[in-house]
Amino acid sequence: MPATRFPARAGGTAERMADFMAHLRANGLPVGPPETEIALKAFTSIRAWDTTEARLALKAICAGDADRFARFDDLFDAFWLNGGRERQGFATREECRTKHRVPTFGPGVDRTARSGERGALDQPDGGDDSGGAEQSGEGRLVASRLRNIEKVDLRELMMPEDLKRAERVAERFGKTIRDRRSRRRKAARRGAQLDLRRIARTSVSAGGEPIRLLKRRRPDRPVHLVALLDVSGSMTVYARVFLAFLKGLMSADQRTDAYLFHTRLVPISDALRDNDSLRAVNRLSLLADGFGGGTRIGANLTQFNAQYAAQRVNGRSVVVILSDGYDSDPPGVIAAALQRLKKRGCRIVWLNPLKGWKDYEPVAAGMAAALPHIDLFAPANTLEDLAALEPQLQRL
Amino acid sequence: MTWTDLKSDLAATGYVASDDLAMALHLSLELGRPLLLEGAAGVGKTQVAKTLAELKDTRLIRLQCYEGLDAAAAIYEWNYQRQLLSIRAAANEDASSEEIEERIFSDKFLLRRPLLEAIQQETAPVLLIDEIDRADEEFEAYLLEVLSDFQISIPELRTIEATTRPHVVLTANGARDLSDALRRRCIYSFVDYPDRTAELAILNKRNPGIEARLAGQIVGFVQALRKEDLEKKPGVAETLDWAAALSGLGINDLAEDPVALQASLVCLLKTQADRAAIPAEVAQRLAGKAA
Numbered sequence: 165m166p167a168t169r170f171p172a173r174a175g176g177t178a179e180r181m182a183d184f185m186a187h188l189r190a191n192g193l194p195v196g197p198p199e200t201e202i203a204l205k206a207f208t209s210i211r212a213w214d215t216t217e218a219r220l221a222l223k224a225i226c227a228g229d230a231d232r233f234a235r236f237d238d239l240f241d242a243f244w245l246n247g248g249r250e251r252q253g254f255a256t257r258e259e260c261r262t263k264h265r266v267p268t269f270g271p272g273v274d275r276t277a278r279s280g281e282r283g284a285l286d287q288p289d290g291g292d293d294s295g296g297a298e299q300s301g302e303g304r305l306v307a308s309r310l311r312n313i314e315k316v317d318l319r320e321l322m323m324p325e326d327l328k329r330a331e332r333v334a335e336r337f338g339k340t341i342r343d344r345r346s347r348r349r350k351a352a353r354r355g356a357q358l359d360l361r362r363i364a365r366t367s368v369s370a371g372g373e374p375i376r377l378l379k380r381r382r383p384d385r386p387v388h389l390v391a392l393l394d395v396s397g398s399m400t401v402y403a404r405v406f407l408a409f410l411k412g413l414m415s416a417d418q419r420t421d422a423y424l425f426h427t428r429l430v431p432i433s434d435a436l437r438d439n440d441s442l443r444a445v446n447r448l449s450l451l452a453d454g455f456g457g458g459t460r461i462g463a464n465l466t467q468f469n470a471q472y473a474a475q476r477v478n479g480r481s482v483v484v485i486l487s488d489g490y491d492s493d494p495p496g497v498i499a500a501a502l503q504r505l506k507k508r509g510c511r512i513v514w515l516n517p518l519k520g521w522k523d524y525e526p527v528a529a530g531m532a533a534a535l536p537h538i539d540l541f542a543p544a545n546t547l548e549d550l551a552a553l554e555p556q557l558q559r560l
Numbered sequence: 561m562t563w564t565d566l567k568s569d570l571a572a573t574g575y576v577a578s579d580d581l582a583m584a585l586h587l588s589l590e591l592g593r594p595l596l597l598e599g600a601a602g603v604g605k606t607q608v609a610k611t612l613a614e615l616k617d618t619r620l621i622r623l624q625c626y627e628g629l630d631a632a633a634a635i636y637e638w639n640y641q642r643q644l645l646s647i648r649a650a651a652n653e654d655a656s657s658e659e660i661e662e663r664i665f666s667d668k669f670l671l672r673r674p675l676l677e678a679i680q681q682e683t684a685p686v687l688l689i690d691e692i693d694r695a696d697e698e699f700e701a702y703l704l705e706v707l708s709d710f711q712i713s714i715p716e717l718r719t720i721e722a723t724t725r726p727h728v729v730l731t732a733n734g735a736r737d738l739s740d741a742l743r744r745r746c747i748y749s750f751v752d753y754p755d756r757t758a759e760l761a762i763l764n765k766r767n768p769g770i771e772a773r774l775a776g777q778i779v780g781f782v783q784a785l786r787k788e789d790l791e792k793k794p795g796v797a798e799t800l801d802w803a804a805a806l807s808g809l810g811i812n813d814l815a816e817d818p819v820a821l822q823a824s825l826v827c828l829l830k831t832q833a834d835r836a837a838i839p840a841e842v843a844q845r846l847a848g849k850a851a
Contacts, residue, residue, distance in 0.1 A: 194740055194744070198744065199744070202591060202593070205591060206587050206590070206591060209586070209587070209590040209591075210562070210563060210583075210586070210587075211562070216579070217563070217583070220563075220579055220580060220583035220584075221583055221587055223580065223583075224580070224583055224584035224587050224588075224747045224748060224749055225587065225747060225748075227748055227750075228740065228743035228744060228748055229598070229738075229743060229748070229750075230598055230734075230750045233748065233749075233750040234750075354628065354630070373644060373648065374644070375641055375644065377640060
């Protein structure tokens, strides 16, 4: 068995242990002085000279979740049994992953990006993280991995685990938008307030003694989400992530409705609701015939109004439109359709992946026409953008 | 006591623990820290606490978490009806209002819920907080406070200090991400499905009468079944159930009666989709491999 090599400067077990914790920290495990202290204490109750025992003990102390638990053995080996190498395993794996993520530029969006860069105007459009794509980080610290993924433009997110992350962001998004409490109070089994009226009534039979305490609470009035996803040619690069996003919205609340549109409008709620993801994909690809073609936002919204809105959209709905606003219909059609949709009392959120680009102006005629009818117009080209929407959604 | 002793003690009590788990449990006992166990349903997380209670010959106090679990259900509650009756009874005695108040907010009127009960025992009990990920985040934060100080303050009464520190075991199966603060307070172990040898040992321990060849087949079959694409993989409890069912049916060899085998799979496959995913041919193939 390879012996642990103590560097000459090491003062003793405590210092080595602190070094080990620093090593874990550098590899993304949230450990610190408290863990060092427990680890040292733990070593008094095991035979610390036995590698297996030390490994098991440190694992129990430092690994906080299943993922770290699985990774711990490598980290342990790298530090105690390495012979001088540092940061192998995890760090290199991370590098490989970044290399895979070569941006795949699509024709439509590409032009916009380049023109923005070439124009060299440094007036960012809106938020501080607008030029998300420019900073797509290769040389970042390993520990800040999550952040890194969030900053990358959505078009680069094509790895399965990234899609999963998109789904998770969507789930949170869905929950924020959905969780609403009513202002009224209703009788309930558990609740913060006493329902004095009912208590008085039931106490009559007990001779006026309020024996049973009845409660009231504010009932949930969930918001109903309707998502419309543009999958026309200019949006294809985002389509997969947005589909994952829709799937996430779906799993946050099964009542969510989802539609795709290109030149036609296709309801996809049933397909996305399928538990079997493989079957869901098959059903989707049957439905999505026409994927990546032209766009007719105005006509599709009009059709949505005529066909689905009456049943699906009411005052408690939030309609989320994911589109870049490039439309082949005259802009008046979009405006009219949105105005009509608005009359149903719903809120309209337009998430535009282009808005995150530097110097974006809603110059597309359709987008400009739509703006007056939209409650929230937000960028959607990084996951961080989507996550940052939460407070704004709460205000809606 | 070393961790190997603990492991063999657990085995003697009927729980076959992995090295990871035995060490985590040992450290949690030695350092007086809560033990957080994660893993799929049916791998024996709850059983750890039960076995520990048996081993230590002490009480097991269990708090089953669910959505909407609040302090009243987990810590303490005043017995409101009894207080009311007491006030009514005192009305004739002409006692001062302070006296009445003193009386109705005394230990006698306190309904102890698991957390309060656990810190007031004579001998340290095992406190099992089951499926903590199902409880709300607010409850988790409250639990953190209780687990770090082991004291509960009741505004009307006093702050109750722990007479003994319970051995705390928390279980979770990933319904929601737990906070890092909670994870850092705990000794952690991930409990996986047992491997072949371990599962065989469990089966022999729990079902001593079983024939060696059949036991091998059963474990082989279940291990193979877990590799299939199922919605809900069979846990250890299901294996034990199935073994009992097979011996009840008088089956000595899995390959011998395909119809009975298929019928007995109800013990392992618990959803309609899973039943459909393992038709008779697949079951036969798995049984053939296991033999």
